[in-house]
């Protein structure tokens with residue numbers, strides 16, 4: 001019997017107060033939460049996820065005041081960002097206060113804090129006196145969950161309860177920035193808040209430290225993070241005709257086609273005098289968006305990758321997003337998902 005799915009906030013608050021593990025909905029992805037000030041509870045997160053303890057956790061808070069209590073400094077740039085974007089898909093990395101257990105921060109002198117924009121989880125946070133440590137609720141290295149059933153499928157046996165908040169509205173993890181005492185803002189992970197918005201709020205450009213190497217300061221930057229079971233291969237229909245489409249060339253394996261925009265795919269197909277491809281035998285076609293919206297594509301990305309695994313596709317061909325807005329975060333996840341097997 002796996003953990004129950006439900007919407008009982010009192011039960012969730014009681015379990016968390018007892019040091020147990022509860023999956024929580026956020027606007028980005030589902031989190032695997034525990035009392036962030038209780039080291040035993042936090043240790044439970046690492047073991048349920050098989051997560052190495054060098055990979056620090058984000059503390060989720062219900063207010064800016066609570067975030068401040070977890071940090072030893074609160075520079076003005078952090079205040080601007082929190083007031084502009086919280087609750088929302090932005091995580092701030094700041095000097096930690098002494099009360100934060102070293103296990104949460106993997107012994108780093110900094111702590112990551114975020115106020116998530118989900119009514120159920122904000123209501124839960126208002127019922128408990130502690131912040132919630134919560135990584136994405138997936139086994140280490142796999143694609144993040146964007147609905148409650150994704151969590152139940154993989155971690156249901158290892159946790160105590162799953163708060164079911166429906167589908168995540170953004171679908172890609174938060175953007176992480178560090179803020180130093182001199183108000184230098186550095187992006188550590190691309191995510192659900194686009195950099196254009198951050199730059200506008202600060203009135204100055206931000207630094208970017210987006211390493212693709214495997215011994216990073218932010219382990220979310222490990223190359224093979226977000227790996228689905230299939231081999232992911234970039235493909236573009238541009239300057240290609242239908243006889244050279246992946247499904248025409250690959251006959252031995254079950255092929256997945258992840259189109260960025262249904263509209264663009266259809267335009268290309270009709271230029272090839274093909275009406276529809278959905279029924280090609282041995283091939284699964286999915287569209288991340290109707291008309292190429294990067295927001296819609298981000299929301300559908302992880303669920304679609306899981307669906308290809310369920311469908312038994314061993315090779316999945318995908319199109320890159322354009323390098324702006326959420327397209328940058330989408331391309332970051334696609335780069336990591338397709339890095340599999342190269343290291």
Ligand code: TXA
Nearest residue numbers: 028030031056057110111112135136173174218219220
């Ligand atoms: O949207 C999100 O951020 C989701 C939801 C549940 O809030 N959480 C999430 O957590 O993506 P996780 O653990 O999968 O990724 C958090 C990343 C990790 O890669 C970790 O390295 C980085 O945050 N991180 C945490 N604390 C840090 C710190 N003190 N310095 C640098 N990076 C840190």
Ligand code: MG
Nearest residue numbers: 135136137144
């Ligand atoms: Mg994660």
